[in-house]
Amino acid sequence: MWFRNLQIFRLTSGWDYPTESLTAALHKGIFAGCGATDRVARGWVPPRGNEGELVFSVEHQQLIALGVEQKLLPASVVRQYAQAKLTEIEAAQGYKPGRKQVREVIDQLEAELLPRAFVKRGLTYVWIDPINRWLLVDASSSTRADEVMEHLKLSLGDLPVTLLKTQLAPATAMTQWLAAGEAPGSFTIDRDCELRATAEERAAVRYARHNLDSDDVRSHIAGGKSATRLALTWNDRISFVLTEQLQIKRLAFLDLLKEDAERQSENADDLFAANFTLMCGELAQLLEHLLAILGGEGE
Numbered sequence: 001m002w003f004r005n006l007q008i009f010r011l012t013s014g015w016d017y018p019t020e021s022l023t024a025a026l027h028k029g030i031f032a033g034c035g036a037t038d039r040v041a042r043g044w045v046p047p048r049g050n051e052g053e054l055v056f057s058v059e060h061q062q063l064i065a066l067g068v069e070q071k072l073l074p075a076s077v078v079r080q081y082a083q084a085k086l087t088e089i090e091a092a093q094g095y096k097p098g099r100k101q102v103r104e105v106i107d108q109l110e111a112e113l114l115p116r117a118f119v120k121r122g123l124t125y126v127w128i129d130p131i132n133r134w135l136l137v138d139a140s141s142s143t144r145a146d147e148v149m150e151h152l153k154l155s156l157g158d159l160p161v162t163l164l165k166t167q168l169a170p171a172t173a174m175t176q177w178l179a180a181g182e183a184p185g186s187f188t189i190d191r192d193c194e195l196r197a198t199a200e201e202r203a204a205v206r207y208a209r210h211n212l213d214s215d216d217v218r219s220h221i222a223g224g225k226s227a228t229r230l231a232l233t234w235n236d237r238i239s240f241v242l243t244e245q246l247q248i249k250r251l252a253f254l255d256l257l258k259e260d261a262e263r264q265s266e267n268a269d270d271l272f273a274a275n276f277t278l279m280c281g282e283l284a285q286l287l288e289h290l291l292a293i294l295g296g297e298g299e
Contacts, residue, residue, distance in 0.1 A: 001048075001063070001275040003125065006248035007145035008287070009135040010297075011128070014160030019057045022064070022128075026054045029155040031067040036115045041069045042151055047125060048272050058273050061280045062128040066148050071117040073110065081109045124148050132284050135161050140249060164246060167295030171244040174227035181213040183232060184293045189213070190231035190239060195220045204228075234286050242290075253282065 017025065031043025045067035046053045056063040085105050089097050097105070125138040126148060137145040153159040177183045178193065191210055195217070197203040205220055221227075228244040241249045291297060 001125075001272050002251070002253055002279055003127065003136065003138040003283070004249075004251050005138055005140045006251065006283070007137040007139050007142060008164040008246060008248070009137070009149075009161045010164050011130060011133040011135055012160040012162055014158070015130065015133075017128075017130075017156070019055050019062060022062065023055045025155050025157075026064065029151055030054070031069075034069050034071055034119065037111055039071050039073070039114065042147070043067055044151075044155070045123065047123075048269070056272075056276070058277050058280075060131055061276070062130070063276060064126045064128070066124045066126070066151055068122045068124070068147075070120045070122075071114055072120055073113055073117040078106060078109055078113065081113065082106050085109065126152075127280065127283075129280065129284060132288070134284070134287060136283070142245065142247070164291075165298040166246065166291065167298045169244070170242060170246050170294065171226050171228060173294055174230040174242065174244075175221055178212060178217055178227055178230065179221050185289055186235040187289070187293065188233045188236075190233055192229070192231035192241065193217075193227055194229040195225040196228045197223075197225050199224070234289060238282060238286055246294075253279070 026044040029043055031045045032041060034041040043066070044054050045065050047056045047063045047065040054064065082102070082105055086097050086102060089101070089105070124144055124147070127134070127136045127138070129135070137148050139145045139148065149159065149161065152161075174193075177189060178195075181189075183189050189212055191207070191212060193207050193212055195205045195207075203225075205225065207217070226244075229241055231239065231241050231250075233239045237254045239250070239252045243249065
């Protein structure tokens with residue numbers, strides 16, 4: 001149970017969902033799977049697979065999971081079947097089908113093909129930290145996070161959560177760190193970054209596995225480019241990429257942390273709990289330090 005990405009939200013003063021209350025609320029949006037004619041289905045599922053356990057909780061830290069089931073029906077397949085059907089209709093009636101008739105054929109074929117479509121399933125995990133007032137979605141895109149938040153709002157009826165903002169914009173801070181050749185506090189700069197111009201064409205330069213403490217990087221910054229992505233390591237324990245939208249991607253935890261969790265565990269359930277507990281503790285500290293070097297929380 002180690003997150004790979006973080007979309008970062010703050011719990012507001014209206015959040016009051018201990019495990020029992022949160023579980024009851026999530027039952028309103030529990031996962032049911034796709035029906036015969038459904039393209040997609042979403043709902044809450046047990047985060048560690050134990051039936052009925054919609055909220056996994058350890059030391060007041062909560063973990064929930066949104067299950068998504070999507071039927072894969074490529075438009076090219078529908079067009080192939082539709083073309084054959086429309087050719088038959090044209091031969092029978094002596095003229096090409098009109099726009100309305102074409103639409104009716106496509107809709108009918110989609111309804112017939114959906115029950116036979118392949119199904120793709122996925123999980124998106126959400127960590128809720130009511131002590132430090134964090135809600136973290138393990139998603140690489142804001143679109144996936146929005147999907148989770150929308151379903152959470154449907155279940156709770158209200159969503160006392162806001163997107164995290166900082167006093168210092170991440171792009172400004174990352175650009176300053178690159179220009180200085182070092183990051184503040186317990187952070188160090190790694191070897192990946194993206195610099196992008198603010199002009200209309202948004203010219204970009206990307207560095208991968210490259211020394212970023214160089215005149216070349218500083219020359220791009222002096223020419224008006226700013227950092228939109230920067231690889232960092234915190235306290236020699238967690239590496240990640242910070243983006244200009246204050247997203248954290250490519251989270252990687254020190255192997256020693258995972259080994260500690262394995263030593264504390266006797267079975268799969270114990271290992272899941274140990275991993276989750278260690279992850280929560282490490283990420284809570286990382287977020288506190290990251291917030292500090294970005295000037296604190298903004299309005």
